[in-house]
Amino acid sequence: MDHFSYDLLTWYDRHHRDLPWRTGPGDRLKGERADPYHVWLSEIMLQQTTVQAVKAYYEKFLARWPRVEDLAAAETDEVMAAWAGLGYYARARNLKKCAETIAREHGGVFPDTLEGLKALPGIGDYTAAAIAAIAFDRPETVVDGNVERVVTRLFAIETPLPAAKPEIRSWTAKLTPRERPGDFAQAMMDLGATICTPKRPACALCPFRAHCLALANDDPERFPLKMPKAARPVRRGAAFVAETPDGRVLLRTRPEAGLLGGMAEPPTTGWTARQDGETGSDAAPFAAEWSHAGEITHVFTHFELRLSVWHAVTSERPVAGGRWESGLGEKALPSVMKKAISKAIPDAFKRRPHDR
DNA sequence: AAGTCGTGGAT
């Protein structure tokens, strides 16, 4: 199947995307490999996340923690705050753990084998293969969502996902060349992102157009086939945004495990599947003149959250597990919590931190 | 091994 990878690499040499974590063309001509730290950091950020969203975070992390030892030595709170907004916060917790493991147990040097990489927190089948191929030039089989789409189309695989995964892996392994496996993996992903797109693929520009079974026999957009998804349930709850006259806001930290683990939030009730009326202020963390600021809706992967937002201006008082904070813009607040706070205090994130 | 875990952009 060498002609497939040859055609693809030829296309890649001409049409590859320039991304901050890739080595320049000059570097590759000299045979230099990408920095494993750079590859790892970008791959973790790119899990289920768009290139567009990752770019700024990648630059910020690399500028602040230039080497894996720097990240290992950082405060976890700083790392979480820097990650805030990118989503899937377990990635940030595992990123920190992984950096510490590499610094402490591997002398700051990344393992260069599939098995060594997979043993690290946050690195699964895909990411281990991607780092091994891109940073260490190993011919591992790299399968992500892009590859699944390209391969199911190329071979017109009628098995629906996720049952088709072994089949897809097997075909991808046959395609993967011994030379330039890292470029091959990135080329497959670039192809999936720019040509072999989910909707309206640009088949006329595809290096595989002469060999693609989906294009020859059928409608490429039909692939990959997928099992139908379950409906997304609605959960409801309330958030209580309390502020002092000088603009401090009451925040607490969510438990380490689970949804939005380790991130800050204003006090909220539990989020139940209850379908009855809106949640009242009787569940507030303390008695005050709570006014109803409105409702916000936030869509997570597996449920939709409708939060009733309450607002009170009050004197600063002690609340168990709570902190009265200013300068919200620099806190590790998930987007849904920023949305809730903004509903109660529209300019909350334009304020500067107070002294003291 | 199916469910859990965010967010924002495209269609």
Next chain:
DNA sequence: TATCCAAGACT
């Protein structure tokens, strides 16, 4: 507005 989905991992 509704749905999809983007370089998945973990339990």
